[in-house]
Amino acid sequence: MERLITIALVGNPNCGKTSLFNALTGMNQKVSNFPGTTVEKKMGVSRIGANVKLQIIDLPGTYSLYPKSADELVTYEILRNKSETNFPDLVIFIADASNLKRNLLLFTQVCDLGVPAILALNMLDVAERRGIKYNIEELSSTLGVPVIPINARKRTGIIQLKQLLLSEQPRMNADFISLENVEPQLLAEISRLTDKRNHYAALQYAINAADLLSEKSKRIIDIFERYKFNVRKFQEEEIFSRYHLIDNAVKKSRIITTHNLKASLTKKIDAVLTHRFFGLSIFLGLMFLIFQAVFSWSAYPMDLVEKGFAWLSNYVKNTLPAGVLNDLLTQGILAGLSGVLVFLPQIIVLFLFIAILEDIGYMARVGFIMDRIMRPFGMNGKSIVPLISGMACAVPSIMASRSIENKKERLITILVIPLMSCSARLPVYTLLISMFIPDSATWGPFNVHGLVLMLMYIIGFAAALVSAWIFKQFIKSVQKNYFLMELPGYKMPVAANILSTLYEKAGAFVFGAGKIIIAVSVILWVMASTGPREKMNAVSSAYQQQLIFIKDSGNKEVLLKQLTFKKNAQMLEASYAGQFGKFIEPAIRPLGFDWKIGIALLTSLAAREVFVGTMSTIYSVSGTEDNLDSIRSAMLQETNSQTGKPSYSIATVFSLLIFYAFALQCMSTVAIVKKETGAAKWALIQFVYMTVLAYGSSLLVYQLLS
Amino acid sequence: MNLSELHLGEHACITHVKDGDLMLKLFEMGVLPGENVILENIAPFGDPIAVMVGEYKLCLRVRDAANIEIELI
Known part of the structure; x- marks a missing residue:
């Protein structure tokens, strides 16, 4: 009989979940080095052994099970509800070994929910460069779960991971924090109300649900008040006791190999790319280069596509008998298709640049240097990445705005994204611009087409900012806004990731x-x-x-x-x-x-x-x-x-x-x-x-x- | 002193995080009393800032950094 195991990939943002998902399923999932690339769950299937089918769910990254943004909520919703059809049999928790402590906070929360988990330790190479190694067996025995070292980008450790999934060893689920300081009567009442047997899961769900305005939330708040349960105090103590446990586990298994470290490459690059004076100029210069490249690199392939279609159309016209079908094919379909497909090379070049910038980790820096500029317009630094990817296509960009915690800022970002000139406008712009400027026109070393095109993109961006300011005046919000974002280390671009995005x-x-x-x-x-x-x-x-x-x-x-x-x-x-x-x-x-x-x-x-x-x-x-x-x-x-x-x-x-x-x-x-x-x-x-x-x-x- | 007063490249140790809207979120992100911080980058216009907290780099606004009390080391 075939066995179906549902596995959820859980971890902090940018720890390599999607890379592992690709490695496990071979599916073309977009991977990048920007926290929050996966904003919706993605499913894939992988077969291991003769009769085991794995249904793998890639979930958006989150820092804790108290979700603050819409993408984090997706992950929480899957893990909290045992009757959910996609509730996992097993969680593969991916942790970034170069930042293990913070990664393990969520890990202990997931374990306490009562979901069996195994820990996949990723980015050990990065940790090693910082002089840190881990004793895997020690870590495994301290945490009480199997630990597998992997490298998701280089796809090593995947076989061992699959073997572990195949093995029949009983799936352990570890317990971390105790709820002995919480009134047992309260836990019992909450568990009855939320219909959860696991006390931590019940309490955790109640705390999250208390913020909603529903019948249930009223009853939850009522119970909390009756037992004088201080939610903030509980959450604070929960975090501290988790970190206390994690500290011990990490200290036991960590081996510091070298103390005198050279400044990391990321630090050196950031000193330049996020520089107070050069940071913005570098960003603008980069954008400028991209628009030049969109025109100059794609000129030759565009010519080929154009000629190819002209040949095809003439061939069809002369081969098929004259009549309605001939006219329909040549004047209708082929004319329409060639008009647009000719711009495919430009679109590929544009996507290529955006994919590379995301993969190496530059996009997060753009958020950092642009936050101050976005603020008066009712947006924040996290809005800039959806806006820039809006130059490729508004649809995924609007979904990417889920990582913005503040609802008002997210709404404004969604409303103005379509003003960014997307790739579908590129054919229209190119055709119209070429009507009054000859292709060969140059201004100094620059292609004039590229300059005018960049002007169109700037007009789009300016319109987005002005519109955001207008929307800001009308949309009311009491929610506090803030900008807390991790800046991931720079990574060499991986051709496979970029090509799959492009494809x-x-x-x-x-x-x-x-x-x-x-x-x-x-x-x-x-x-x-x-x-x-x-x-x-x-x-x-x-x-x-x-x-x-x-x-x-x-x-x-x-x-x-x-x-x-x-x-x-x-x-x-x-x-x-x-x-x-x-x-x-x-x-x-x-x-x-x-x-x-x-x-x-x-x-x-x-x-x-x-x-x-x-x-x-x-x-x-x-x-x-x-x-x-x-x-x-x-x-x-x-x-x-x-x-x-x-x-x-x-x-x-x-x-x-x-x-x-x-x-x-x-x-x-x-x-x-x-x-x-x-x-x-x-x-x-x-x-x-x-x-x-x-x-x-x-x-x-x-x-x-x- | 607080984190917003730190100069570029200076090391400090977090002593206290003021109770505010962001406190729990900061704790979750590993901004805890006892952790070491280094001010690594300052964005154009002086805001936001990026600090190494423990083993990773976090960026936050100056206004929120002012709620994190530190001691120079």
Whole structure:
């Protein structure tokens, strides 16, 4: 018979849980060197031996079982409730050996809950460099649980760990603190009320539940008052007696190998990277380099993708018989896909940098140096990491904000994250920027595209700060705010961790965006090629009449081409898509947008990157060009049928840029905000706020520039 | 004196943590009477600060550091 063992990975933030999870399951989990990377439980399955299946749960790191933030609450909820379906049979507690004392505090709490545990001792190499070694057997016998030395990043000790899981040795669960100073009657009453047999688990749960405003919490508080139980005093004594036990255990098993230590590398690096004067400049310089790299490193692969799609499209066009399917594939799907996939290299470069900065441990430093700056805006240093990863994608960043303890600061951070320019805006920005600045333009050693792009990101960040300040005035909170964060030691980046992050993110972009783009492209193509019969017929018959005039003229070829172009443009205008664009045109004309942009605004409502695909589809339906890399030139040649001036003036392009920078055109963001804030209200407020901001700012920009 | 008055690179020993909102959280994080601290980094604008507490580096705001009483060693 197959045995299923549910195992939870528990430990302090940044102790290597996710690395161990990856090593055990081989799954591609995002690992980084920033406390709080895992903010939601993740499950994976691993098989050991012939008939044992391990269900492994990776839990967010926490410092204690009295949770202070939303991510810590996830861990607490799994461990506290024995009837929970994911309640573990066994906890693998991962401890950072270079900081064992503090790590063991949570370990003793978990053991006292009555969950069998084994201790995986990670980062022994770091401890050794600081002159500290541990006698594993001694530690194991003092703590009363099996101890396995591992190196999660280098994946050593994993086999021994699995062997221990296989072995039939009875799972021990150790007891640490005694509750002899607590009134037994109180414990009995609390245990009855909370339905827990283990007294520590009952009391601990009662203390956490007392803060909530529920029927149960009233009864708990009532019991506490009757027995004059001082919760703070109890918690204080609990921590001290735990540390007292831990001190003894650590002292017994610790071997100090060297006393005169050189200053650690982390210390030296931090002296520079968090320097009072250089720290900020280094951070800004680094950001600047990233934007330069996003453009210059990705130029060649982008060219390849572009050429590849042009070839594929021509191949399909010439191979398949002409007709509806051919048009649908080339003008609809391929045009839409190539418009967006061409930007994949840029997105990969951006994700690569963010992944490396997280993996080596720099992101925590950014939180440290930015805390003071974020404070007046109702956020704290922990907000900066979600904001920066918001440049990649808002959805995981909004989840990452769970590590912010203060509810108001977390809410503000969630509300402004989508103003950070995410990677989906990158294609839109690139297309629009390249419309008025040649690719090759340089300013000194810098690529001008990169500079303008960085300006767009700065505008996004500035808008996020200003909006945060506005939200701060309206959101009330009595909760105290503080900034307590561990700065982990720097680590060499591990290629496997970074590659798995890249693979996951790029994959999500290709498949996530790809699905929407294909669906939208198909619908759009149908809408753009069909229309109300009488209008479409009117265009066709007008075309037939003009064709008669051309028949006898000399330069038939050229005239025919011009006429076809004109016909296609008129057909698009007569189509359903065109009709819709015309319908909303009055509302967007003050922003400098015509009806074609109107169509793109509609299609990109669910996902903003669809803008580029829509433009490709619209211009390949209306255009005569076979070549797909010409959306830009087609857009530039476009003239306004009423004024005769180019449709895309500088004013229009800037207005569009600002609109896309501020508008919340992303359904996934709306959904995750609703989930994370627990209320549709905030998602709605955010959507309305950003739409008004986008419309107002675009209006201002267009009216000022035109 | 308190932790907010420590200079860069100075070593001290924690003597007392004032009862406040953050006290229990600080205890949990290993900021305990008897632990040694070293002021390692000061962020731009002088706030927050990063201190070695026991075996790891913790950053906290100056305002909260003022609740941690220390003795120079």
